[in-house]
Every structure is written in structure tokens, then in C-alpha cells.
Amino acid sequence: MSILLDNTTRVIVQGITGREGQFHARNMRAAGTNVVGGVTPGKGGQTIEGVPVFDTVEEAKAATDANATCIFVPPPGAADAIMEAASADISLIVCITEGIPVIDMTRAMLVVHEHKATLIGPNCPGLCTPGFGKIGIIPYQIFTPGPVGFISRSGTLTYEVVSLLTEAGIGQSTCIGIGGDPIIGSTFIDYLRLFEADPQTKAVVMCGEIGGSDEEDAAEYIKTMSKPVVAFVSGRTAPPGKRMGHAGAIISGNTGTAQGKVAALEAAKASVAETIFDIPGLVRQIL
Amino acid sequence: MKIHEYQAKDILARYGVPVQPGKVAHTPEEAEAIARELGGPVVIKAQVYVGGRGKAGGIQFGDTPEQARDAAKRVLGMDIKGLTVEKVLVTSKIDIKEEYYLGIVLDRKSQAPVVMVSTAGGIDIEEVAATTPEKIIQVPIDMRWGLRPFEALNIVKRAGFPSRILRQSAAILAGLAKAFIESDANLAEINPLAYTADGKVMAADGKIVIDDNGLFRQKEYATWAETEEANPLEYEAKQAGLTYVKLDGNVGIIGNGAGLVMTTLDMVARSGGKPANFLDIGGGAKAEIMYKSLIFVARDPQVKGILVNIFGGITRGEEVAKGVIMAQSELPKSMPIVVRLSGTGAEEGRALLKDAGLDWGKDMRDAAEKIVAAIARTEKGR
Numbered sequence: 001m002s003i004l005l006d007n008t009t010r011v012i013v014q015g016i017t018g019r020e021g022q023f024h025a026r027n028m029r030a031a032g033t034n035v036v037g038g039v040t041p042g043k044g045g046q047t048i049e050g051v052p053v054f055d056t057v058e059e060a061k062a063a064t065d066a067n068a069t070c071i072f073v074p075p076p077g078a079a080d081a082i083m084e085a086a087s088a089d090i091s092l093i094v095c096i097t098e099g100i101p102v103i104d105m106t107r108a109m110l111v112v113h114e115h116k117a118t119l120i121g122p123n124c125p126g127l128c129t130p131g132f133g134k135i136g137i138i139p140y141q142i143f144t145p146g147p148v149g150f151i152s153r154s155g156t157l158t159y160e161v162v163s164l165l166t167e168a169g170i171g172q173s174t175c176i177g178i179g180g181d182p183i184i185g186s187t188f189i190d191y192l193r194l195f196e197a198d199p200q201t202k203a204v205v206m207c208g209e210i211g212g213s214d215e216e217d218a219a220e221y222i223k224t225m226s227k228p229v230v231a232f233v234s235g236r237t238a239p240p241g242k243r244m245g246h247a248g249a250i251i252s253g254n255t256g257t258a259q260g261k262v263a264a265l266e267a268a269k270a271s272v273a274e275t276i277f278d279i280p281g282l283v284r285q286i287l
Numbered sequence: 288m289k290i291h292e293y294q295a296k297d298i299l300a301r302y303g304v305p306v307q308p309g310k311v312a313h314t315p316e317e318a319e320a321i322a323r324e325l326g327g328p329v330v331i332k333a334q335v336y337v338g339g340r341g342k343a344g345g346i347q348f349g350d351t352p353e354q355a356r357d358a359a360k361r362v363l364g365m366d367i368k369g370l371t372v373e374k375v376l377v378t379s380k381i382d383i384k385e386e387y388y389l390g391i392v393l394d395r396k397s398q399a400p401v402v403m404v405s406t407a408g409g410i411d412i413e414e415v416a417a418t419t420p421e422k423i424i425q426v427p428i429d430m431r432w433g434l435r436p437f438e439a440l441n442i443v444k445r446a447g448f449p450s451r452i453l454r455q456s457a458a459i460l461a462g463l464a465k466a467f468i469e470s471d472a473n474l475a476e477i478n479p480l481a482y483t484a485d486g487k488v489m490a491a492d493g494k495i496v497i498d499d500n501g502l503f504r505q506k507e508y509a510t511w512a513e514t515e516e517a518n519p520l521e522y523e524a525k526q527a528g529l530t531y532v533k534l535d536g537n538v539g540i541i542g543n544g545a546g547l548v549m550t551t552l553d554m555v556a557r558s559g560g561k562p563a564n565f566l567d568i569g570g571g572a573k574a575e576i577m578y579k580s581l582i583f584v585a586r587d588p589q590v591k592g593i594l595v596n597i598f599g600g601i602t603r604g605e606e607v608a609k610g611v612i613m614a615q616s617e618l619p620k621s622m623p624i625v626v627r628l629s630g631t632g633a634e635e636g637r638a639l640l641k642d643a644g645l646d647w648g649k650d651m652r653d654a655a656e657k658i659v660a661a662i663a664r665t666e667k668g669r
Contacts, residue, residue: 075500101471101501102393106430109398139600139630154546155570156598159630160651163598180545182395209546212395234549237556238565245530245545245567247500248395254417275557276550277652 002129002174003149003194003201004092004118005033008067011135012060012090013038014081015072016048020096024072024137025049031140033133036064057081057088068092070126070135078122079104083111086119093185094135095122102247105183112185119185123246125155125177138177146171148283149195151188152207153178153214153246157234161207161276168280170287173201180246188218196225203228203286205279206270208261210235211249215261219268228286229270230279233261288497290511291334293376295493298470298508302462304477305489309378318359321377322352328380331358333365333372338411343367348380383491386479387448388412388423389460391467393474393498397427400467402434404446404460408479434464455488456480470508471501520587529566529580536561538658539584539593541577543568543602551596554651560659563590571601577610585618592623592662596651597630604628604636612643623661627654 015021016038026049029035037052037060044055054060069090073081078097085093100122112119120127126136130143142163150172152158158177165172176191178184188206195201206229208215215233222229236258238244240251251257265272271282296306308325311334312318322329333345340346345367349355355377365372386408394401405423407415415422424446428434440457448456459480467475474496481491502509524531538560542548545567552562564587568580584593597607611626627648628636640647648654
């Protein structure tokens, strides 16, 4: 098994007629994902990448019985696209879009919660279950199926660490890039709960970074987990007050420092890797 | 995006928040004219993007227009935490009897803006939060409604504001919340909220930080962007669509993706080097962007070598290599460059680098060690 994405997942792509949407719809299908349709207002009735295009999510859901969506809508309309998907009772919403105004996200989250949907992102690379496919932009070829659940705040760092695991012969159950914005739909703790309950997953690798307190909150939950966790925190050399690319990656006052996160994770008995190169070895020790 | 106090007060005034009358001056003469127009004693306040202006001498007083001119002369051109004061706000002086704090900040955990109110005004709220958190009332705004008048009243009442200012401060708080939401703010603060000797309640200082992601629809505020004197390179990078953060070391660092670049900084530090910057080229960059990034990083005179770390996905290795080779011919011969490529187009890219005689690392650690060693060698050779 895996989490969130398996052979029952039927995906639509919001913004499928855009350059990014079309390109990644094709890649998702090539990875084996069951892409059942796309949505672009005004382009309903067309066929793109072998799937039907609809004007609205409601229409797409009625015609295809989709239960997941991947959003490539540009920032001004992306939060509305999230709300449209949640309102149509799409249960898994993956939003790739980077640059959504944070005020829009505060409103979108109300609708996501109201409809009990799971939102991954925004500003994230999506998720991948090796053997079933992917939703989002993660390069599929770096994965191999196996027992390790993987969660990270960052895109390319995810690719880097997953490649190290795969090279070391350690496969993955599901891999999720949770997003780098201050307001994201789900955080580490939400995914740790799912991995804890997933029979295929035997251990979890979690890559955090400076800013916020998601890693500290995750540490509290890790204390109660039966499965081992290997953690890494990037930004140990980042100075306070400087935003390191991600809108969420900033040390303000005493909160959000790498040192604080490492200490919290160590106190929770997670194995904390000094560098990403130490991750495969630590995983091997606990598997 | 940071904005100045006078701009924050301009926004607040649009939402019905009382502020002292005042104008911005760029010269002592302008300050004198504004003081004359206002009549009576004035305050001259340095307009720079940092806190702690008062302690640094950036806030001065003048009882007459002539004194205002002299005060402005002292403040203009002053250096405050590395920033040169280029303009001052000249406002009427008020006689403050009591100081309160009103703030709104975006909170990740409640996924909403959170109102923070305290009777301990005028000082650093983070300090109050750390030492006496019970003195701050915190309430998330329900974004279905915004902050409703009765909620604003409840909050100031619970914070212990005295009856004589309850109605006014609640109205100001509601205005602050509206300004926050409609301006795409990340932070909006009135500190202090002043109660004056003549019984007025007004924002004696104001601070607003605008969400960069909201600037596409905040067209007026977007025009307020200006160079931070201390970080002209950061400003220029932003205009060019690059995410650049200046640091103290001598190893220039370029990569794709914030998390990967941050991890590269850590790796360079572990290898005994000191990162000079953080530069994220984003996804799908072409040779041209790569070229510009290298030239850009090398403009920092502290940079003695450059490490490029790319994990190719939508970014292609051969594009990266082409950009690096283009830049190499324009950079000083003594400037070592190490490139690490992985993922899409990595092999093609490495072949190009080899032909051009450029050094490459087999992984992030190898590349970090190579650039640190190369810089040490050139430093020694001097």
C-alpha cells in the first residue's frame, strides 16, 4: 500500500491547456497516473493528451468521477481553483502554483476544511507513489518502490535525497513535497499520521528547513509513533531575518532556527542526519 | 515588501485611522517649509527600513521651523544599521500620555491573520511576547467576515484598555484589520497607539509589510518599491526575477530550488567555506539566466569563487553548462568555478564543461570541497 495516491486515484488537471499543465499531464500519464480529464474554462469539449477537457470542475467530476486534482492555474486564480475543487468534493487537491497571495490562501483553507478535503501545497512539487504514478512535477524516474515514506518542504532537495535513497537500494512507499509557503494545506504531522497507519511504510524520512514550527510540532507526534523517523533540517548556516527563498523559510526572533528543530527532533528520538549524504546510512540502521 | 512609516500611515489614514498631519522631506529646507506649514513643534523621523531608529538618533525634535531644519540636517545622511537616511517624515509633535500596541500578523498555525493587542505599547512586542506573554491578547481573524466591530471591541476590552479609549481603539483596530486584508499585508502594526494629553487616540507610528505575491494587484503599493541601500544587489536581483540573499562569506552559490540552495550553503560551511550569498534561479532556467546569475554573483567584491549546484528536472544540464561557459569568458581568470550537475541533461552538460576546461563535482559534497579548496589555493597564491 501507500498513502494518498494508489490505483483508486482518478486525477483531473486544472489548467490543462496551459503550457505547464499540458506538459505535466503528459508526464503524469507516462508515469502511469490515471489522468481522467482536465479543466480550463472556455475550452470544454476539446481533447488534450488523450483526455477530455471540461469547463468546470463540477462538470469534470460528474463525467469522470475524479477524486483528485492537480492545479497548474496561475497565481491570481489559483486559490479560487482550490476552492472550486473542494466545493466539488474532490478529496485530494494538489496545488503546484507558486506565488499565490497569502490572503487568498487564508480564504481557500476555510473551504478546504469545510469540505474535509486534503490539500497538498501550494508551491509544492506534488506527490509520487512508485509503481502507481505521480501527481505533480516530481521526476518519476528517480523513484523505486519500497518501505520508506518521504516528506519534504522543498522540491529539488526532495529529488536529491530520493536519488540518494534509490542509489543506495532503498525504495519509497510514497513521497510528498509539502510546499514552501507560509500557509500550506497539510504539514509534516498530517503525513506522519498517514505513514504511521500505512502497512507498506516501515520508516519515514522527513526533510525540514528553517522557519515556522512544523518540525517542532512533528517532533511531538514522532514521540508517539511506532515507526522510526530519519530527519534532516536545512538552513543551519542561514542568518536570522533573511528569507531564504521560500516565503516560509525565515528565522524570526528565536523561532524557526535549525538548531531548535534539530534539538526537538533528537528529543523525539528521531535520527537526525548531519548532511543529506548521511540519510541512506541512517535509514539502513533502522530498517 | 517593506514600506516606510509615512507610507504605512498613508494607508492607515485611508481606513479611518487617525494619524498626525505630516509630510516627507528630502532636504533640511523642505523640512523647514513643512514645519512652517504645520505650525508648532514637530518631530523629524528618519525613514529607513529598520527598527531601532530612536536609539540610533534617527528621531529628533524641533520647536521652530529653524530648529526643524537643523534637526533634519542632523538626521538626513545619517547611517542607521548600514542604511543611509535619504528622507525624513516631518509631523506635528503630540503629547503622549499612554502607549498601547495593536498588531496583526499572518499566522501559519491558525492559517489566518492573528490580531495581537497589548497595553504594553511602545516597546518591542517580541520582547513582551517572550517575557510577559499574558500581557498580549491574540485572536485569529475569521476570514469569512474579517474583523467585525464587536470582535474588535471584545479584544481591546479583554486586553485591559481603559474605558476612555475603548470605542476609539476598537474602531482603529477594525480599520487596521481592513487595511491588512485589503492591502495584502503580511504584517501591520500600530506601535505605539497613543493616547494624548488632549484626549485623542492616534497611530504615532505605523508599520506594514506587503506580501510580494499580492503586488500584482496592489499596483499603487508596487510602485513604492525602492532600493534598500544596504542591499542594492538584492533589490536588483528581485527586479531580474532571481532570489538573491547577500551573506558575509566569499563562496558565491547558485542553485535551483530554495531547499537545495540552502542545503548547498550548509554543505559549503561544513567543508570549511563561507557562503557569500544565496541565489535560487528557480525552475526551467535557460543559459541566459545562468549566465546572468554568475555575472551577478561575481559583482559582489567579496566573492572569490563560485559553486553552481543544479538538480535538473525542468532545468536542463546543457543549458546550465552553456550559461556557465558564456559567463566564464567574462569573469576574471583567477575566479574558480565548480559546477555540479545531476538529473536532466547532466551528461551533455558535463561534456560541454569538460571541453571548456571547467571543473565539476560528482555530487554536492565533492563540488563544495572542490570550490573551497580552489579558493584557498588562489588566496595562497596572492
